[in-house]
Amino acid sequence: MKFNEMQQKAVIHGTGPCQVLAGPGSGKTLTIVNRIRYLIEECGVRPEEILVVTFTRYAAAEMKTRLRTLIGRRNIPVTAGTFHGIYYGILKWAYKIGSQNILSEEEKYQILKSVISGQELEIFDEEDFLRDIAEEIGKIKNNRLSPDEFVSAKVNADAFREIYRAYEEKRKSLRKIDFDDMLVVCYELFASRPDILALWQKKFKFILVDEFQDINRVQYDVIRMLAVPENNLYVVGDDDQAIYGFRGADSELMFQFREDYPDAEQIVLGTNYRSTGNIVKNSLKVISHNKRRFQKELNAVKDSGKCLHVQELKDPVEEAGYVADAIEKQMESGAAAEDMAVLFRIHTDARPLVEELIERHIPFQMKEHLPNIYNHFAAKDILAYFRLALGKRERRDFLQVMNRPKRYIGRDSLAGAEVSFEEIRKFYCDKDWMLDRIDQFEWDVKMLAKMAPYAGIQYIRKRIGYDDFIKDYAYTHNVERQDLNEILAELEESARPYTTIEEWFRHIEEYTETLRVKERQKSMEQEGVRLMTLHAAKGLEFDTVWLIEVNEGQIPYKKAKTDQQTEEERRLFYVGMTRAREQLTVCYVKTKNGKASDPSRFVDELLEDS
Numbered sequence: 001m002k003f004n005e006m007q008q009k010a011v012i013h014g015t016g017p018c019q020v021l022a023g024p025g026s027g028k029t030l031t032i033v034n035r036i037r038y039l040i041e042e043c044g045v046r047p048e049e050i051l052v053v054t055f056t057r058y059a060a061a062e063m064k065t066r067l068r069t070l071i072g073r074r075n076i077p078v079t080a081g082t083f084h085g086i087y088y089g090i091l092k093w094a095y096k097i098g099s100q101n102i103l104s105e106e107e108k109y110q111i112l113k114s115v116i117s118g119q120e121l122e123i124f125d126e127e128d129f130l131r132d133i134a135e136e137i138g139k140i141k142n143n144r145l146s147p148d149e150f151v152s153a154k155v156n157a158d159a160f161r162e163i164y165r166a167y168e169e170k171r172k173s174l175r176k177i178d179f180d181d182m183l184v185v186c187y188e189l190f191a192s193r194p195d196i197l198a199l200w201q202k203k204f205k206f207i208l209v210d211e212f213q214d215i216n217r218v219q220y221d222v223i224r225m226l227a228v229p230e231n232n233l234y235v236v237g238d239d240d241q242a243i244y245g246f247r248g249a250d251s252e253l254m255f256q257f258r259e260d261y262p263d264a265e266q267i268v269l270g271t272n273y274r275s276t277g278n279i280v281k282n283s284l285k286v287i288s289h290n291k292r293r294f295q296k297e298l299n300a301v302k303d304s305g306k307c308l309h310v311q312e313l314k315d316p317v318e319e320a321g322y323v324a325d326a327i328e329k330q331m332e333s334g335a336a337a338e339d340m341a342v343l344f345r346i347h348t349d350a351r352p353l354v355e356e357l358i359e360r361h362i363p364f365q366m367k368e369h370l371p372n373i374y375n376h377f378a379a380k381d382i383l384a385y386f387r388l389a390l391g392k393r394e395r396r397d398f399l400q401v402m403n404r405p406k407r408y409i410g411r412d413s414l415a416g417a418e419v420s421f422e423e424i425r426k427f428y429c430d431k432d433w434m435l436d437r438i439d440q441f442e443w444d445v446k447m448l449a450k451m452a453p454y455a456g457i458q459y460i461r462k463r464i465g466y467d468d469f470i471k472d473y474a475y476t477h478n479v480e481r482q483d484l485n486e487i488l489a490e491l492e493e494s495a496r497p498y499t500t501i502e503e504w505f506r507h508i509e510e511y512t513e514t515l516r517v518k519e520r521q522k523s524m525e526q527e528g529v530r531l532m533t534l535h536a537a538k539g540l541e542f543d544t545v546w547l548i549e550v551n552e553g554q555i556p557y558k559k560a561k562t563d564q565q566t567e568e569e570r571r572l573f574y575v576g577m578t579r580a581r582e583q584l585t586v587c588y589v590k591t592k593n594g595k596a597s598d599p600s601r602f603v604d605e606l607l608e609d610s
């Protein structure tokens with residue numbers, strides 16, 4: 001492979017700091033690997049003196065493999081790893097800590113779980129809550145903030161401080177550090193022990209950082225300390241692909257780098273080898289709306305290729321059908337399923353498509369865990385009503401819904417594992433007002449039995465009064481009513497195609513089982529169309545890509561309120577677009593869960609006249 005002029009310049013950069021700005025598909029990995037070869041073979045640098053930092057272990061392993069192939073030797077003792085891996089190595093050496101001192105993710109969640117159970121918090125979805133709180137704790141550590149100055153998006157200031165304090169106390173009592181502590185402890189070690197720092201500075205004479213736009217404050221501070229005194233700090237990144245601001249990465253550090261190293265060489269890799277001219281042109285059209293970015297050109301080596309396609313669809317179900325049709329067509333013409341990807345903003349956007357692919361037996365692979373909507377408490381309530389409608393009389397179904405909405409039926413009125421309305425009536429025989437309620441309950445269940453699932457859900461919500469229960473629930477549990485209504489609307493949509501309750505139940509069973517199997521097989525290499533969030537698609541490439549639900553509220557995501565957050569959403573969209581080699585389709589829907597939905601502003605930007 002022949003380098004272009006800028007790649008060549010980047011490979012043979014001499015000493016001192018250097019920032020390589022590289023657009024998508026411009027050969028970042030290629031450049032880094034060849035620079036390492038150049039340092040070793042042409043400049044006589046010992047491999048042991050080279051440190052390469054990547055953002056995933058996978059990327060580090062990939063880098064080493066490519067290096068071995070390039071140099072043609074099996075053992076090249078360059079240190080390549082993630083920030084965590086490298087800083088852990090340093091701490092291991094300094095403090096003799098081992099894996100027994102590292103808090104696993106599972107332990108971390110266990111601690112957080114026990115901490116929050118001791119507090120009076122109203123939590124709607126525990127899994128979500130724990131993940132967000134863990135992320136916030138990480139943000140504090142990664143940016144070296146104080147919990148007192150941090151504003152949590154999940155709980156009030158006092159509750160957050162208490163969670164943080166209790167978590168730290170428990171962690172310390174176990175004599176363990178978590179993943180984020182590793183960086184902080186390493187920083188403190190270097191700051192307090194110049195002698196130890198000097199040893200590491202001497203060891204790593206040349207430092208290369210990949211995906212520099214994803215660095216956070218504490219990672220940056222430590223790497224700068226390490227690079228002293230020669231400052232052979234070589235950073236490669238794309239500010240337009242900075243998508244981890246939400247978890248503490250600070251792409252402003254790319255700009256800061258220039259201030260900290262005013263003499264740093266600046267090289268822009270502006271040739272895209274991955275995508276067609278049309279894909280490159282259109283992705284630039286969108287990203288150029290971001291104000292805070294380095295201006296840089298990106299030219300495609302490939303021809304214009306097929307036109308970018310923007311497709312309007314009625315709703316997510318129609319969209320799923322459209323994408324599934326297109327996948328089938330491609331497969332019929334010989335394309336491999338693995339070369340196709342469907343990307344979305346949040347994993348739950350994938351549900352209608354997953355249901356469609358299962359129905360059509362199209363192989364697919366999910367990169368992330370897709371929460372099963374039918375396990376949501378509101379879905380469980382609806383399904384329990386339907387089971388009663390089918391004549392089942394299990395106690396747990398009664399318990400699930402007998403007071404949703406409130407009917408004031410007590411648990412003690414349910415005798416055994418099987419329950420009958422007659423028994424409950426007997427229990428309340430001297431209370432006329434209760435008998436009326438129970439009669440109504442039974443009547444509603446009978447009515448439900450005659451309905452198709454879609455109409456049945458509406459009946460449960462409007463006539464039985466489940467929506468009133470949801471309103472109260474949202475109020476008393478301090479959760480967004482809108483979020484719960486969306487779950488119910490989504491359930492309605494998923495039930496719409498089925499004419500009988502039994503049919504819908506069969507579908508739910510198959511869907512649930514497929515998700516379970518996919519979850520188990522996650523780590524295995526599998527065939528199939530790739531389904532993943534835009535975040536997970538970073539660094540990957542596919543011949544054909546569909547971006548789905550490109551609607552306001554999805555992307556930019558509804559929680560992105562500030563200009564800064566909107567710009568990060570635009571970068572995410574840009575990352576998605578630039579994954580495609582040959583063909584890119586952007587889909588948006590006109591209605592979602594029965595409500596009108598606008599196409600994303602990014603679609604408007606795409607359709608603007610150039």
Ligand SMILES: Nc1ncnc2c1ncn2[C@@H]1O[C@H](COP(=O)(O)OP(=O)(O)OP(=O)(O)O)[C@@H](O)[C@H]1O
Nearest residue numbers: 001002003004024025026027028029030273274539
């Ligand atoms: N000079 C070159 N000649 C031919 N092909 C090249 C050249 N440089 C890079 N490529 C090819 O371009 C493709 C994209 O490169 P690479 O994956 O390294 O891009 P990247 O900069 O890491 O992209 P992204 O940031 O979007 O993930 C690869 O298939 C790579 O082999």
